[in-house]
Amino acid sequence: MRSIKALGAVTLSLALAACDMAPKYVRPEMPVPTSTPQGPAYAEGGEGQAIVPADTAWRDFFTDPRLARVIETALANNRDLRIAMANVEQARAQYRVQRADLLPTVAAGGTATYQDQPFSQAGSGRTDIYQAQVGISAWEIDLFGRIRNLSRAAQEQYFASVETRNAAQTSLIAETANAWLAMAADQERLRIARDLEGAFGKTLALTKARFERGIASELEVRQAQTSYDQARSDIAEATTLVAQDQNALNLLAGTTVPATDLPDSLPQAGATIENLPANIASDILLRRPDIASAEHQLRGANANIGAARAAFFPNISLTAAFGSLSLGLSNLFGSGTSFWSVAPTASVPIFDFGRNQGNLQYARATYDAMLATYEQSIQTGFREVADALARRGTMTQQMEAQMSLRDSARVAYTLSEARFRAGVDSFLTTLDSQRTLYTAEQSLLATRLTRATNMVELYRAMGGGLK
Template sequence: MRNLKLLAATALPLVLAACNMAPKYVRPDLPVPAMNTAVGLSGPPDGTTAGPATVSAETAWRDFLIDPHLASVVQTALDNNRDLRIALANIEQARAQYQVQRASRLPSVGVTGSVAYQDQPFADSTAGGVSGRTDTYSASVGVSAWEVDLFGRVRNMSSAAQQEFFASVENRSAAQTALIAEVATAWLTMAADQERLRIARDMKEAFGQTLELTRARFTKGIASALEVRQAQTSYDQARSDIAAATTRVAQDRNALNLLAGVVLQPHDLPSGFPETDVTLTNLPAELPSTMLLNRPDIAAAEHRLRAANANIGAARAAFFPRISLTAALGTMSIGLSNLFASGSDYWAVTPSANLPIFDFGRNSGNLRYAQATYDAMVATYEKSVQTGFREVADALARRATMAEELEAQGSLRDAARSAYRLSDARFRTGVDDFLVTLDSQRLVYSAEQSFVTAKFNRATNMVELYRAIGGGLR
């Protein structure tokens, strides 16, 4: 019978401690359509691949970025980028806060030693009164003010801290995903600007030759001063474009160095736009909306929602009694030599309870605040899902027309080149006037620039879609 009573006394606090005042967490429904599909997309969207998609959020960035120089720059950025280091430090801060909060669920055991010196008078039958000194020594080990978590207040606070830690981990993953996409875009921007610089230099040479030819014809009285000035404007425009492109390339290099956290080696920087793809292109044409749950920013929003849910439980538990326990086991004696002698041991247990009666609305206000915070976190989570859906939809919509645009720009460039060769030959033989040749040169210049822009848009669209579906974590 005594054992049964002891068992019941031991089990009762555990049963009570199982109470949890937090609402049961239910993930909100996704406030977006079930599928995210590129409108008007039929067949391989990029015109280069067929069959099922091979790229998903689980595809490692090292497999997605197939250009070795770009991959090298991304790895350098992951090793040295300061924003990513800040995210790592934030993880350690959240981990430490969770550790502190979790420790409050367990009793803190400490050792205490003390000594008291007393000198006080005492009565004596043979003397009028003398003083005596008493030295009292004690040593104990015990628990100080440990809260018995009957209603889950401490447990929910610990759970909230844990969810905040998980959110910081996801924030770091989101920072990595964003960094990979940002580095890839910056690298492609520099590649496009280098290509535009090369085109401007080539056209400056072509415009220069035309200018010299026009000046020679003007000297012979064949061409007019107007034609010389028109040739001069095209030549000077190319010179201006070279200066502007040179500045952009330098700024692109600076931007990449900042993202990488170090000065990048020249061999990893692009000298022009690559002829081959720099990323995998077989990305999906349609995606289920549940895929968005893989995005680290959405996962972080859900962890913060779970933390807010746990905080409601902690706020509810504040309406109920808070029981704490202080206990000690030790030894006490008069005189140091008898401190651990037989009969000097003692023990003490001091339970206490605190039940709020009149708090003038403090607990009610805290509960309303926790509930309002949860509602805000629900809206934040739903907005994160909608934002992710929109980013994927935008990338898919852009991808749906990318192949046609790139093919049209390539055809336009080829036609402009052919037209220029024909007009130049006809001008030199005197069949066409100078203005036809000059217009053909300008058209080639514009078509070359537009074709580079189309290639850049296609490559960055692949990067953006990969980022939008939550790739880049491995």
């Protein structure tokens, strides 16, 4: 027994003093400029303290209570997010399995042997042998860090799956918000089409009446009819889009969204807070979950290099047992029946025909691929933020121009219709004014939707949505 304890102490000391063959991990430099671009398309810093998206809970960012309830429903029911959560549990279980190899597996067992054989002088006799033991079998003593690096790689894979799940949550929040805003815009587009249908219908009726009195031509009637029919067609199209938007929202939410949570138009005050930073330092990208996941993958690949290197060195394993052996079951644990055995083994690779070298090359190539993936994730994130900031920087001027265009078109339509009724202008002028107003209304709506979704994209691109 003292021998087993002494051997265990020596083995533990060797394991604690084991080597680590993995290269020292150093975070790569970011392959992007230190801050986001500056120029005419990018806004200067606004007044007040800008929020940090990664530190801002989505419930604080999305200010419309109906939208907030839809997002909460999606986080609870979306199937893609459930898959991502299941992947996390799978990676955690795999890490536990790999980590268990660091410690010996202790097992208890017993055997009974019954035999009857002839003896040269005493005739035949029966012998019963009973044995019970506790021991470990072929436990690899991790002197060169092979198992520890494999365990570290599994741990990094688990961490990466957690960040992938976080990225899925961030994307789900953004997709749900954008789908809700798209439905709001299509509801408003439907209202505009119905309003214009009414106006075009009145113009058509007036033109027909003038035609019957010989004041208007058939050409004017046909022109008025085309505008009216276009509005009818747009109503049908917008009605379809609203239904499809609701279907998309139900899919993201994982259930049927209550009618009370559906939008009827784009919120005039906006659906989100707007004091996001106008320019940022590039290192904020490291807080994005997709980039954090890519770095964990890189760390895991680095650990696999250590495991591949350790395969070139001797493998030492230990098998040990302690138990009792007797010729009768009643004496199995009696005095003088105990036994112990220890069997250390060592193997050194001599000729493996390039297997270990191939594994090492594969591990290094995998690291290079993970490094490129990590750097590409940063570059992609940098572009997404820069693109969103460029859109945001010119959005105010675009909104002002579109609102002025819409207001001017509305006044021009009112004046042209009055002049047409008074017989001062031709119907063609009124028809042109109607179409210009319709186009201006649609363009302003599209700009408002772009502004709303731009805030959502900025929040997502800067790593928001985890709280």
